Amino acid sequence: MAKETIDVLIEGGKATAAPPLGPALGPTGLNIGQVVADINKKTESFKGMQVPVKVTVDKDTKEYTITVGTPPASALIKKEAGIQKGASNPKTEKVADLSIEQVIKIAKMKEDALLGKDTKQKIKEIMGTCQSMGIMVEGMAAHEAIKKVNEGGWAEEIQSGKTELTEEEKKKLEEEKKKLQEELKAKREEYLAKGKSIMKSMEGKKNKDIRAAMTDAGLPLTIINELAPEEKDDKKKK
Numbered sequence: 001m002a003k004e005t006i007d008v009l010i011e012g013g014k015a016t017a018a019p020p021l022g023p024a025l026g027p028t029g030l031n032i033g034q035v036v037a038d039i040n041k042k043t044e045s046f047k048g049m050q051v052p053v054k055v056t057v058d059k060d061t062k063e064y065t066i067t068v069g070t071p072p073a074s075a076l077i078k079k080e081a082g083i084q085k086g087a088s089n090p091k092t093e094k095v096a097d098l099s100i101e102q103v104i105k106i107a108k109m110k111e112d113a114l115l116g117k118d119t120k121q122k123i124k125e126i127m128g129t130c131q132s133m134g135i136m137v138e139g140m141a142a143h144e145a146i147k148k149v150n151e152g153g154w155a156e157e158i159q160s161g162k163t164e165l166t167e168e169e170k171k172k173l174e175e176e177k178k179k180l181q182e183e184l185k186a187k188r189e190e191y192l193a194k195g196k197s198i199m200k201s202m203e204g205k206k207n208k209d210i211r212a213a214m215t216d217a218g219l220p221l222t223i224i225n226e227l228a229p230e231e232k233d234d235k236k237k238k
Helices: 021-028 032-046 073-081 100-109 119-133 142-150 155-160 167-201 207-216 221-227 232-236
Strands: 003-011 050-058 064-068 096-098 135-137
Touching: 003 021, 021 032, 032 050, 032 064, 073 096, 073 100, 073 119, 096 100, 096 167, 100 119, 100 155, 119 135, 119 142, 119 155, 135 142, 167 207, 167 221, 207 221
Parallel strands: 096 135
Antiparallel strands: 003 050, 050 064
16 A cells, blocks of 8 residues: 655645645645645634645545644744734733633644643643743733642633633733733833933944943843844954
8 A cells, every 4th residue: 555645834724736735746646626625624723824734645545634733832822812923022021911711722732742741731831832922821921820720720721621712701812912012012112212312322332332231221132233233343253
C-alpha cells in the first residue's frame, strides 16, 4: 500500500488550488476541489492564521486523510484577544484581557502540543504564554491567575471545559479591551513627552548619551528607537 504525504502551510479556511497545494496534489489524481474544500472545512476556526496541514494519500485507492496542526499558542491568544501583537514590555504594559473560558479554549486547541499532564496544567501553560505577552486573565496579571488556579480557582469552569462566552461576558471583555487601549495610548503619550523633554534638555549631546538617559528614565525601547534611533556608529561599538 503506497502512500504519499503532502505537507503545506495555508491560511485557515482559505486553501486554494493555487501553489503550493494545487501543484502538489495534481500528480496524485485526487479531486483537488474536494480536497481543498475539506481542508477549508477543517481549518475554518483558524481564519487569519497560518496552519500546517498534512494530506496523506493512498496511491492505490485514492483515499486520503487530512491532519491539521495548530498555530503557535501566541497566535491563538492574539486571535482570542483581538489584537495584532503582544506588549513590547509585558512587565509594565497590559494589552488585553482573556476570560478563563478563552484560556480553556486555547488549551484544548493546543492540548496535543502542550506538556501538561492534565487540563489544569495545560491551562497554566497558556497563562504562562499570556504573561510573556502582557495579556491578563480575568482582570488580573497572568501570574496571579496561575496562582489562583493552583489554589483551586475556576475549578467548575475547568472541570466542565466551558469555552463559550455569554453575550454579557463578551460585552464585558470588549469594554475591558477598550479601556486597556485607552490606557496604553495615554501611557505612550506620557513616554513620548518625557522622551522629548530629555532630548530638549540634552540638545547637542551625543545620541548614545541621550538614549542612555532615556533608558535610565524608564522609557521603553520602542519609544527610544522612535525618538532617537540607534546610529550606525553606536551599533559598531557594541
